[in-house]
Amino acid sequence: MDIFDEIIRCMKEEATSSGNVFVRKKDLAEFMGTPIVTKPVQTKPAAPAPSPLPPIEIPEPEPVQEKPAPVSMPLPELSNMNWQELHQCAMQCTACPLAPTRTNVVFGCGSEQTELMFIGEGPGADEDAQGIPFVGKAGELLTKMIRAMKYDRSEVYIANIVKCRPPGNRNPSDDEAETCIPILKRQIELVKPKVIVLLGAVPLKYLMGKTGISRLRGNWMEYNGIQVMPTYHPAFLLRNPAAKADVWKDLQKVMAYLGKL
Ligand code: URA
Ligand code: SF4
Numbered sequence: 001m002d003i004f005d006e007i008i009r010c011m012k013e014e015a016t017s018s019g020n021v022f023v024r025k026k027d028l029a030e031f032m033g034t035p036i037v038t039k040p041v042q043t044k045p046a047a048p049a050p051s052p053l054p055p056i057e058i059p060e061p062e063p064v065q066e067k068p069a070p071v072s073m074p075l076p077e078l079s080n081m082n083w084q085e086l087h088q089c090a091m092q093c094t095a096c097p098l099a100p101t102r103t104n105v106v107f108g109c110g111s112e113q114t115e116l117m118f119i120g121e122g123p124g125a126d127e128d129a130q131g132i133p134f135v136g137k138a139g140e141l142l143t144k145m146i147r148a149m150k151y152d153r154s155e156v157y158i159a160n161i162v163k164c165r166p167p168g169n170r171n172p173s174d175d176e177a178e179t180c181i182p183i184l185k186r187q188i189e190l191v192k193p194k195v196i197v198l199l200g201a202v203p204l205k206y207l208m209g210k211t212g213i214s215r216l217r218g219n220w221m222e223y224n225g226i227q228v229m230p231t232y233h234p235a236f237l238l239r240n241p242a243a244k245a246d247v248w249k250d251l252q253k254v255m256a257y258l259g260k261l
Contacts, residue, residue, distance in 0.1 A: 072099070075179070078186040083112060086186050090163050096179040098164035098172070104131030108159035108187055115258055116149075116156045117193040118142065119184065120233065121202035122172050128165035133158045134234075141234040142199070149251055150260050157191050159184055161206050177206040188226070195254050196226055200233030218250045229254050 075095045078086060090107050093099060106123040109132050118134075126136035134142045143153050162172040162180040172180070184207070188196070198204050201213040208221055213230060221228040231250040232243050255261050 072096075075182055078182050079189075081186060083190055086183065086190070090183050093163070093180075093183075096162075096164075096176045098162060098166060098176055098180075101167050102164035103128045105163050106131055106133050106160060106165070107163055107183075108157060109133055110153065110157040111155050112157065112191060114155060114157050114191060115194040116151060116254070117188065117191055117196045118146075118156060118158045118199060119196060119203040119207065120158070120160045120199045122160045122162040123165040124169050125165070133160055137238060138233070138235040141237060145234065145247070145251060148248070149255050157187070157193065159187050161203050171202055177202070181206055188224070193226060195257060196223060196228045197251070197254060198228060198230040200231075200236060202233075204230045217246065218253065220253070227257060 071094060073094050075093060076089065078089065081089065087107055091105050093105065102123075104123075104127075106127045120134060120142075123133065124136050124138070126139070127133055133139070142158075146153050146156055161177050161184060163183060164180075166172050166176065196207075198207065201211065204210050204213055204216065207223060208228065208230070210216060210221075213232065217231045219230070221230065229250055231247050232240075237244050237247060252261065
């Protein structure tokens with residue numbers, strides 16, 4: 001290496017290693033015959049622009065239920081149920097708006113194998129309290145009617161169109177009666193009586209689809225091969241004792257049919 005080479009090497013070193021440059025870069029480049037590449041200031045690659053945050057999904061809060069609303073469950077198919085299943089089904093029933101206000105479900109009472117069945121409209125206050133049909137004032141009169149027919153109350157079957165008390169002793173609504181009547185219809189199928197006595201306008205309407213109790217009482221009808229006798233309700237007789245004579249005529253027709261005369 002000759003002296004010039006040595007000088008160039010030193011100049012190169014100086015030019016690149018120190019800020020204290022004694023030659024201008026341009027001059028050195030011309031000298032060297034190679035362009036000096038000025039390194040662009042290496043700035044850090046710009047950080048990628050922050051992408052917008054994905055939307056955060058906040059789940060809807062579950063509505064807080066103070067008390068679970070009473071659930072209304074429709075009646076299941078009853079047509080193959082035995083007494084025990086039917087009874088249990090009625091006891092748990094919430095199928096109509098009468099369920100929340102009842103004290104007891106009034107299913108029915110008496111003999112499950114009898115030739116004679118009585119059907120009323122629905123439980124009153126006494127029946128709701130005890131869970132047994134016809135135990136109030138009207139019930140006492142019905143019990144006397146049954147005795148006059150030469151039966152004991154325990155020998156006949158007694159049931160109602162609706163099994164739960166309509167508040168304030170009002171008549172059951174169409175909706176309530178139509179919702180409940182499958183239970184009664186299954187009771188009739190299981191008892192298979194020879195005669196059904198309908199007590200008043202409500203069972204006449206919902207079992208037979210007929211109106212006009214004062215016109216139709218005392219006239220035989222038929223329900224699924226069973227003889228049906230509509231008569232006045234004992235509660236009506238308590239307010240109108242003179243109508244007892246008519247009811248006695250109707251009941252005597254039933255007694256004659258059943259061989260009790
Ligand atoms: N009236 C009815 O119709 N049914 C009862 O069980 C009591 C009173
Ligand atoms: Fe069920 Fe009949 Fe009582 Fe209504 S009245 S809740 S349908 S058992």
